[in-house]
Amino acid sequence: MADGEAQFAMASAVGAGSRTGGQRPLVMVAAWWLAVVLGASLAAGCGSGDSPEVAAGPEGTPDPVLVAGREVFIDRCASCHGAGGGGTGDGPGLDADRLREKYAAHDELAAVVAEGRNRMPGFAGLLTADEIAAVLRYVNEVL
Ligand code: HEC
Structure with missing residues (x-):
């Protein structure tokens, strides 16, 4: 029974792979999302530490x-x-x-x-x- 399921899964995977066109953009969208999410969390991690930023002074730049x-x-x-x-x-x-x-x-x-x-x-x-x-x-x- 487990063999049957594995075979079915493989058959669907192959089927999906050969139905080209539709698959590739999806992978690219997933990669793009991953980059965005990772990038955002890295930026948050290094940048702030959540301590309040220093506001710009009268000259337009922070002290x-x-x-x-x-x-x-x-x-x-x-x-x-x-x-x-x-x-x-x-x-x-x-x-x-x-x-x-x-x-x-x-x-x-x-x-x-x-x-x-x-x-x-x-x-x-x-x-x-x-x-x-x-x-x-x-x-x-x-x-
Ligand atoms: C390991 C933990 C720890 C770190 C790191 C630490 N502190 Fe403290 N700080 C304390 C504790 C505990 C007290 C309370 C001391 C007491 O009076 O018994 C305190 C007290 C103070 C006080 C006096 C507060 C009051 O109400 O009298 C100041 C000001 C202060 N810390 C500033 C700093 C600054 C600036 C830094 C970074 C350079 C720093 N602390 C790093 C634990 C820490």
Whole structure:
């Protein structure tokens, strides 16, 4: 019985193959779809990490410091603080207003990032002072 089914399946496959014309465009459409779907997911994967983009400034281009800060945030911070800064089980949400109340001076905030605190690792050896300043500007001004 299984043999019979296999033979039937082969016969239909051959039949479909010999009915040329109709088959090939279908394959091309399928390949095209695959390319579109793969392309889209690759672009989404590399590009954003879902952290909000930096909006264009008055000159029509985004502030390069904020763009650099966003890259640092996606690479180093989003895993614990969430792509949008809303927090995860590994790190608290980073709310700009609350941070401004809690840390009077930029230096205090930079020190938390450089030196770490409790379960937050320090980034002094991994990021330059400029990168820390940039990521904090991104947190405060964009997130
Ligand atoms: C491994 C997880 C982890 C990573 C990665 C991480 N953090 Fe944190 N972060 C934490 C935790 C946990 C705290 C809370 C520390 C505490 O006060 O006990 C915290 C606290 C903070 C605070 C202070 C928040 C507050 O309300 O006082 C800031 C600001 C901050 N992180 C920024 C960053 C930045 C910027 C990065 C990337 C350069 C980063 N964090 C990367 C886990 C992380």
